[in-house]
Amino acid sequence: MPLLIPRRLVARGDSLSFFDFKARIMPMAELPSLTAVERARYEWQMWLPHLGEVGQQKLKAASVLISRIGGVGGTVASYLAAAGIGKLVLAHGGKIQPSDLNRQLLMTTPRLGTLRVDSARERLGELNPHVEVVTLAEHVSEDNVVGLVAQADFIVDAAPRFGERFLLNRESVRQGKPMVECAMYEFDAQLTTFIPGQTGCLACLLPESPPHWKREFPVIGAVPGIVGAMAALEVIKLVTGCAAPLAGTMLWMSLATMDFQKVPLLRRKDCAVCGCAVGRN
Numbered sequence: 001m002p003l004l005i006p007r008r009l010v011a012r013g014d015s016l017s018f019f020d021f022k023a024r025i026m027p028m029a030e031l032p033s034l035t036a037v038e039r040a041r042y043e044w045q046m047w048l049p050h051l052g053e054v055g056q057q058k059l060k061a062a063s064v065l066i067s068r069i070g071g072v073g074g075t076v077a078s079y080l081a082a083a084g085i086g087k088l089v090l091a092h093g094g095k096i097q098p099s100d101l102n103r104q105l106l107m108t109t110p111r112l113g114t115l116r117v118d119s120a121r122e123r124l125g126e127l128n129p130h131v132e133v134v135t136l137a138e139h140v141s142e143d144n145v146v147g148l149v150a151q152a153d154f155i156v157d158a159a160p161r162f163g164e165r166f167l168l169n170r171e172s173v174r175q176g177k178p179m180v181e182c183a184m185y186e187f188d189a190q191l192t193t194f195i196p197g198q199t200g201c202l203a204c205l206l207p208e209s210p211p212h213w214k215r216e217f218p219v220i221g222a223v224p225g226i227v228g229a230m231a232a233l234e235v236i237k238l239v240t241g242c243a244a245p246l247a248g249t250m251l252w253m254s255l256a257t258m259d260f261q262k263v264p265l266l267r268r269k270d271c272a273v274c275g276c277a278v279g280r281n
């Protein structure tokens with residue numbers, strides 16, 4: 001999986017204001033109630049400050065699209081399912097390969113050779129049967145991206161190919177849906193959240209695919225696991241408003257040295273996807 005941007009290309013400038021998460025709070029009257037079984041399941045996380053039962057109801061009401069459910073996206077899906085997200089929409093093509101198993105924890109040895117999304121749906125169902133899991137055994141493409149994004153309130157981009165990332169970015173901006181962007185390579189990982197109308201987008205950072213990117217990459221499972229768990233927390237913050245997400249800021253993690261750095265990101269007015277030139281401000 002590629003890092004989003006080489007360090008030398010990080011846009012530096014004035015930090016954008018944090019996402020006003022209160023604006024995303026859903027009307028109380030529309031929130032689904034919790035059953036006694038659900039209250040028992042989520043009891044310990046409802047003790048969190050600013051989450052509580054209302055936050056849990058918001059999680060139950062929310063839907064999240066995850067593009068690819070490998071080392072990063074599969075971890076996002078696991079933690080969102082465990083947290084009681086209402087619906088997961090998972091897009092990932094192909095069948096389980098032996099080389100997936102060092103990091104893709106939704107895939108198992110007995111299911112080698114079967115569809116990845118089928119394994120993921122089964123594992124997530126075992127973890128939390130209260131979560132609706134919708135799957136598509138395809139990668140994000142021009143043909144399916146509009147419909148996929150339309151099915152979810154929030155987007156998580158965990159694809160290894162920039163073509164898929166750019167499609168998802170374009171459509172999340174068009175449909176006005178926040179997108180958590182996560183990436184890793186070797187021991188480095190990056191995480192940010194794009195909020196249409198409030199922050200820049202992926203194309204602000206990276207107008208074109210970087211050259212020389214290869215599909216295969218060095219990875220030990222704990223690294224995508226870390227950034228995936230953090231991405232799940234970004235979604236939980238967006239949904240519940242329990243804390244501020246990384247809007248307008250990229251968290252850069254060097255897990256070899258355990259150095260963590262937050263870098264402000266610029267929104268480009270001339271961005272072809274989210275800039276003023278396309279009628280957004």
Ligand SMILES: [Zn+2]
Nearest residue numbers: 201204271274
């Ligand atoms: Zn942009």
